[in-house]
Amino acid sequence: MGKQAVAKAYVLSDGEIIEESTLERYAIKQGESRALPSDRFGGAYGELGLVEPLYNLEALAQLLEINPYHYRAVKTKARDTAGLGWYLEAKTNNPSEQQREIAMQFLENPNPYKTLTDINNNVMVDYDSIGNGYYEVIRAEDGTLVGLEHIPAHTVRVHQDMNRYCQIRGAKKVWFKRFGFEDDVDYMTGEIAPAGSIPAERRATEIIHVHNYTSRSDYYGLPDILPALSAIISDRERAEYNISFFENHAVPAYVVTVTGAELDEQTKQLIRRYFQQDIKKNRHSTLVVTAQKPQGDFSDTPIEIKFQALSVETKEASFRMLRADNRDEILSAHGVPPYRAGIVVEGSLGGSTARESTEIYKQSVIEPRQDMLENVMNRLLLIGLGVTDWRFRFKDIDTKDTQAKIEELRFLFEVGAYSPNMILRELGRDPIDDPNLDRHFIFGQPLDASQEETNAILNSLKQLHAKLIDIATKEGGKHV
Secondary structure, three states: OOOOOEEEEEEEOOOOEEEHHHHHOOOOOOOOOOOOOOOOOOOHHHHHOEOOOOOOHHHHHHHHHOOHHHHHHHHHHHHHHHOOOEEEEEOOOOOOHHHHHHHHHHHHOOOOOOOHHHHHHHHHHHHHHHOEEEEEEEEOOOOOEEEEEEEOHHHEEEEOOOOEEEEEEOOEEEEEEEOOOOOEEEOOOOOEEOOOOOOHHHEOOEEEEEEOOOOOOOOOOOOOOHHHHHHHHHHHHHHHHHHHHHHHOOOEEEEEEEEOOOOOHHHHHHHHHHHHHHHHHOOOOOOOOOOOOOOOOOOOOOOEEEEEEOOHHHHHHHHHHHHHHHHHHHHHHHOOOHHHHOOOOOOOOOOHHHHHHHHHHHHHHHHHHHHHHHHHHHHHHHHHOOOOOEEEEEOOOOOOOHHHHHHHHHHHHHOOOOOHHHHHHHOOOOOOOOHHHHOOEEOOEEOOOOHHHHHHHHHHHHHHHHHHHHHHHHOOOOOO
16 A cells, blocks of 8 residues: 655635645755855965965854844944043153153044044954954054054955965955064065065055964964854844745644645635635634545545644744844853843843943953053054053943042052042043142152142142042032
């Protein structure tokens, strides 16, 4: 006896019927093509001596475009790292104001079209989406640093000697050299020559490369999102399935299984009429369905027709749970608290719990990134400008109220750890041009000062006290 014929279809909420074979066309099959965008460098790796990255950088860059949680986490980390402002902090008791002017002139005007915050933010977006970030450093003919630019990381590859970098955009190809590399590099050919031997108009500019360390490569970094790549793909497939199916059909309400017969057009018409017309007129109406055996089937096996209600709510809830799981996995890989990325999780606690989460996020995620960029600014750029008395600092995420911050600074001042001008810089304000305010004090008494100097210092402190009260009042603090 041959295998029984089994036909299956779905009755939709609007009364239409869709066969299982049609539904399957919208399901995502294992083994479907998941082709990644092509690598713009193609076969140039061997020809140019470049090192191929562990992953397709173009594909990593495109992940930002297909997942909102990944996009928001990357943007949030970039903003919290480099987008809250910056300032210069004195490294000595009597820092050179001339050095400060040199540093500020460069840092406030690094580019005709972008601010330093814009450049740092773009580098960090690349760093957290691709694992690599690139600064282009521009010098005048005499070697003075005159400009800074961001280079999109997915367009750059590292040479095997780690002293050269190549960028390809469309049909154009440009070479750069590592910041501090003494020899000249021809920006058109990538050839190395002794310093000063290549005309200025042909010399390659320099690159500072920051990367998220991985033990698998000495040349490139990897982004934090990689362990959660399956969550991004899963969320994408969920969205594609829903869009493909629900744009073309309604929500399934019943599954119809016919055993031992064919689901012919006449039977479909009977089912369609019952759900679209009869059931609306009389909810207790009866559906009588007739079916015929397939041609050539003379067995005595009875024909069986089953209707089974589907729980649409359960399926939709499962999709919502899947999306929530994917979201949590993506944010966990980034180390970003949900509310920090603009996501409100039902039942989550706020208040002190939110502040504690932000403090953990600040210390474990943001501060290491700020240290990395501050190192670039201080050890490379400011030293290159001849600035040794000042250091570049990013402003931190505010996890405390203004009053608590002032109380902390007051304590540091009283024990001699901070001078008055250091307090002003900590608050993001310009220091007062008075040498007495660069002194340190122990419980209000200046160190190593005569009575005359003490009186002058106390007058200066009164001015500072009035200024601090004004700051606290404007920012919502309470003066006691």
